[in-house]
Amino acid sequence: MNISRTAAQHWIEPHAHGIYVKPADMWIDPSRPAERALVTHGHADHARSGHTAVWATPETLAIMALRYGTEMGTPIAYGDGFEANGVKISFHPAGHVLGSAQILLEHAGERVVVTGDYKRRFDPTCAPFEAVACDVLITEATFGLPVFTHPPIEGEIAKLLAAREANADGCIVVGAYALGKAQRVIAELRRAGFDAPIYIHGAMQKMCDLYAAHNVPLGELVLATGLAKAEMKGAIVIAPPSAMHDRWAQRLPDPITAMASGWMRVRQRARQRNVELPLVISDHADWTELTDTLLELRPAETWITHGRTDALGRWCELHQLKARALDLVGREEEDEG
């Protein structure tokens, strides 16, 4: 959009399949196998399999090992870093999911932060976002439209518990992404005082175990597979969104379909997915968090990736912040959120 004041564009190249850090010869969150990859967090669109060498937080490496079955990579704890051919690389909490990190790149007197996915709300399952001063901020914009304001999670959890009370003979099945969202919903239910067993879909068990092993207590979890309908009365069941309208859900007693996602803010999105109880719970920054972060950091330049780059770019223009949109390959819309 604008002529750049910073030199970052000469040593950081945005490509459709990832961000290339030239002097270090490293890719950030590459979507195809790379020799040397820096990975912000464990979601599949950021952490692909097949890289030769990986640098990530220990939690992210554990998640990748669980998903791809191979131990790999060099663990870098939050606040730690290393140097690669004149580029100082360090990892800082992003508050998105367990192990999620922002990556700070320092080179030629410039500081560049790649946020990866992030949020700034309290989340009992991961370390809170840390604001890192920088010259260039490469920010996500998944919910980069002013219509997206995520309400306080306490209210959404209260809605879920109220629906369970009102549907004592049935159950509530909550669609939640298997990494991050599911564990956060469970932990928030516990924080709200719900201490009954929570039923989970088989696909979530290992990830929940991994969270528990990383000191994120989730209380008693029961596998929802193979139980009689009568046993499931009054249950809260957490399942991946793909399983909700599947045969799997047919063995549940009178399920009310809930979905925990930032996209649930828009009524017609919830209707299109046949959701009866939309829960606006997101692990991404909402519009206010995105714009407040920019005002707080006031980077000389903002590069926008992943999501509604046009609207956040327009906001930057209105606030006289220099910004450009990067066209990275990623989800076009709402696979996860």
Next chain:
Amino acid sequence: MQAFAALLDGLIYTRSRDHKVRLIADYFRTTPDPDRGWALAALAGTLSISTVKAAAIRAMAEERFDPMLFRMSRDYVGDTAETVALMWPDVSQDVVAPTVSEVIDVLSGTSRARAPAVLAELMDRLDANGRYALLKLATGGMRVGISARLAKTAFGQAFGLSVDDVEEVWHALRPPYSELFAWGEGKTERPDPADSAFFRPFMLAHPLEDGNVNLDDFVAEWKWDGIRMQIASTGGETRLFSRGGDEVTAAFPEIAAAFEGIGVVDGELLVRGDVQGGEAASFNALQQRLGRKNVTAAMQSEYPVFVRLYDILFDGTEDVRALPWTKRRSRLEMFVAKLDAVRFDLSVIIEARDFDHLAEMRAAARAVAIEGVMLKRRESPYLAGRKVGLWYKWKREPLVADCVMMYAQRGSGKRSSFYSDYTFGCWTPDGALLPVGKAYSGFSDEELKWLDRFVRNNTVARFGPVREVEKSLVLEVAFDAVHESKRHKSGIAMRFPRISRLRRDKPADEADTIANLRAMIG
């Protein structure tokens, strides 16, 4: 307002009809007057706040938001009211939310010019769901999957009344319907509308799917291509109503003035042209007149209208709806004989030897302004709505053409974010495509998903919300008629086009030509 907002949200997310009815009925039983009456009016589509138009909401939005951010948001959400409700800054906890009746009073009492500011003050007292409900209430058009009929059914269920009893008195009453609720709760007698000319529900027909009927039991009439209309007169007062029960007297004053008789009749409003009922273009003229509050003398003489009568509901003050069709027909013939022949005539009975003969006559009827054939059971009483086995409509076969998709636009409501509105074209002799129509229906949800993906993956240019696509997809388009049009570059326009099939198998260059279409002008 919160209770009404919660009701709307419940209706949006509930799929089962019974559950929706239960939600509304509960609301009616637990909400005080007049809030519940206004809510009933909003759901049934009888609430109209003349000071607030969609433009007021846009004006209010432009006052507060950057127009470009608003447009991007509107494009994503697919609904102006929801976009504004979501973008609006949140309120502090301690403001008092307005009630439904306060909203109605405040908005009805303001001027159009003041409306955006008044609306904004109300917005500042509500949370996001409340703001959404407020804007829906202010503009009408709830879009929560509730028909007027379902709202009345819910009212009936709330108070143990039949929906037909509710229908019978409905049109004599006005929002906020306090007499109706008083009757529902057993506090008063049923409201008696005898002295006013009001709407009675139309009897409607099912489509004749396949198979046939025995003409000994059924009588055949033409289905005229005009505007279905009911005329109700007490002698002192005459009022005209369209299909949905909207009063349209002001749009057709010459009809009301010419009607001399007491009773209620059912017919079709037509323009007198060279052929019976006029040409296709005259239907458009009728539509234009329908929307008007006042109609000029020039319009009246340019498009001379008359009503072709189908049936009689009240003969004088006598309710004849329970009589069989044959008896009502004799009453109607006597009734019409006394009316002004310039403005009123009788729908003729089609004399066919048997069903096959009728089919031949129907097939030959394309040239005149006939939509098809009506089949009415000779013994049928006149009942509200569609009743199985009594009346059938047997429309003409549609015309079809193979067209090529050219542009696509996102839909709204249920289809927001999906590219669901398609402009398509046919070939000129020198190998160019010219648009011939636009359609947004006729496909299944599965096909819509496929079409949406096709548009996203084959976009060659963007013009604001419109995407131009690779000219490779053939759509079979069905339409009722095609006529000359100066508005379109192709010189032709289709009537009621809809997508009948996706012809993924067909190469685009084998689609129809403009000349093919022109040959179908009837």
